[in-house]
């Protein structure tokens with residue numbers, strides 16, 4: 001098979017089709033096959049950083065489908081998938097973003113799948129099965145939630161902004177994150193804490209939040225949602241002048257982004 005030109009439309013369409021198929025299949029499995037007595041299969045950075053058997057099974061389903069379709073692609077998954085690949089395309093996968101919500105039976109969780117080439121995200125899909133929503137974006141082609149175009153809210157005053165954030169799994173980091181939130185809350189409309197970074201980024205894209213920020217995310221948490229938010233008109237980044245990273249992820253409608261980013265920097269949202 002001759003390799004398609006890098007990031008050609010045909011390649012992007014193929015990657016989107018695979019991401020949608022994998023996210024949809026994983027979503028049906030996670031929604032319909034969730035055991036009533038679901039428990040914790042393992043923990044990672046702390047006793048509250050949990051993995052369930054469903055996280056592991058969903059990642060195997062997703063990586064198996066991708067590898068069948070594109071055996072030479074690289075894979076990076078939250079639950080251990082790690083394949084170098086030779087095609088230049090790398091898949092970045094969070095089989096359940098919002099694992100704690102899923103464990104407790106709360107509806108706010110999602111499958112997040114992104115395809116990157118040379119470090120640039122070409123395709124992003126976030127599927128929130130309990131909401132009946134699939135968010136998708138192809139680089140340069142806009143963002144959608146189901147069949148509707150996604151666009152950010154036209155906000156510009158921090159004092160009127162609805163801002164989402166999240167907290168990590170280590171007590172020391174949570175204490176600093178809580179301090180940042182304590183100082184920010186009086187300066188914005190309100191704070192939300194949904195428990196899934198991918199959904200928060202997509203809610204910025206859909207105009208349901210004015211902004212989102214969090215420290216300590218992994219690429220699989222934000223890769224797809226970052227592209228979806230940007231293609232919906234949001235600005236994203238980390239500290240001022242820096243790209244988003246595990247140090248800090250900020251996404252906001254353009255009228256708020258620089259002001260919020262600067263304020264978060266002053267409050268120390270980028271360090272423990």
Ligand code: LIP
Nearest residue numbers: 097098099166167168195196197
């Ligand atoms: C989650 C993130 C969320 C964060 C949680 C956790 P996971 O990812 O989506 O924003 O606040 O602490 O990191 O672990 O459910 O894939």
